Amino acid sequence: MTDIQLARQSWRRLEPVHGMIYFVPEATERYTALGLDFHAGYFASRGAAFGTASAELVIATFYNFCPAVVRQALPAAWKVVTPEKVIEARLDAADAALRRAGIHEIEVLAETTALARRAAEKACEQPQGRPLFAAHAALPWPSEPLLQLWHAQTLLREFRGDGHVAALLSEGVGPLDALILHGATGHVPVIFLKASRGWPEGEWAAAEERLRERGLLVGDELTEQGQALRQRIEDRTDELALPAYAALSDDELARLAELARIFGRAVVDAGLLGIASS
Template sequence: MKAARQAWRRLEPVHAMIYFVPEGRDRFGALGLRGMQGYFASRGAAFGRASAEVVIATFYNFNPDLVRRALPSAWDHTTPEQVLAARTEAAGAALTRAGVHELAGLDETLALATRAAEAACQAPQGRPLFAAHATLDWPDEPITRLWHAQTLLREFRGDGHVSCLLTEGLDGLEALVVHAASGEVVTAFLKGSRAWPEPEWEAAAERLRERGLLEGDELSAEGKALRQHIEDRTDALALPAYAALGEDGCERLAELARPFGRAVVDAGLLRFG
């Protein structure tokens, strides 16, 4: 399971950069989308003309008011097909700018990631956001195929993560507060990108303190244990994809993925703002 997690984490920047790069903002803007419309419409377009309620449910941790300001009004300007095409084009352009397409091992990395993604497609039950993406056509170019494979693996894992949060009784905002308290992500980024008002954030923090999961603004021992349990369970739920590679295949993918993820980071593709 450790090798599978490493394979996901090291290749994840290849997917995640699409939410930050100017290539995406420019192309979504050309379609008439403004602000967060581009994000919600592009990630939700796999559902078709996604409603705000579908996105609120499946994305899980965004302030519903933020989503409702973006959807369904985004569909007054464009179509899901146009947004999906723009997203794929943007991904290819950004990864090419980072030189990812020239890295050694692209063919083998793509082959392993594709095998894992195709295995995930055999187990879509209970994973709505993943299942929607699994219906999309695979791109033609190797670099965008790699991005698509990692996108599928990310949404497969993400749906499992949401299931864990629900099972453990953490709503979307509480999950954000726990994440912030872990110290792994800057709190200001989570607050700004998810757009929860400060009083609601503090109310969620207080609920977590009452449960014994927070001490002040930091995770308690119980909170740390719960977060680790959720991460471990999320890893386990992602295994149907990575099991297709076996332990050796996962270790190889993790080894190959390191320079791909590093290239994305070094090129500044994950820079917010």
């Protein structure tokens, strides 16, 4: 059986290679050049794998964004740009940013890419019930090893993300509930979640009160019940992500986890996530 801890480590350590695309100026510059503002650039670039995605499709699959914010961006974005152009811009931005961080010069790039790609291709055999992943899985693989690594982690991220949404739904945790519970862990600043997801303050406060009534929050902190719920969701998300990593032997998965640390650290050290290690 695939080692669940190694699978989680592999994903978590390599995730900065994909996740930086939401923070780097290279992406903002390219989306702006296409006539898209910040929110339109985000929703259009991640949703372009669907084609001219409707606001409702993005609301459903991205899960935790305020619907009004999505509807301001889509479908208006498709009046000024095609999905193909946005996908091209996103790849170009990923290439430029990762090269700025020196990722293309890391000696073990080819080995890491080969392992991550095998996991991603295994995931592609099981798209059922994972719409956002399936849309990205239909995109062609880039030819450059650097972008192959980025695309592999993109697929693994969306595969895991669709499973996470399923886990949230199974536990009766709605979009705003998920954000508040996440913020209550202290892992992500609440101010960032509020600013990036766009929910009105009144709706946020009302959702917090509902979570307190459910016994999941006391003040702004998780109760024992809330902590247990969060852990259940994370554990189930890990389980649902396992099929991808079944492509690798235990030794190969351990090696991917080891290599992934190198790449994730390089992205962080370069400040591509808006932070740098001390």
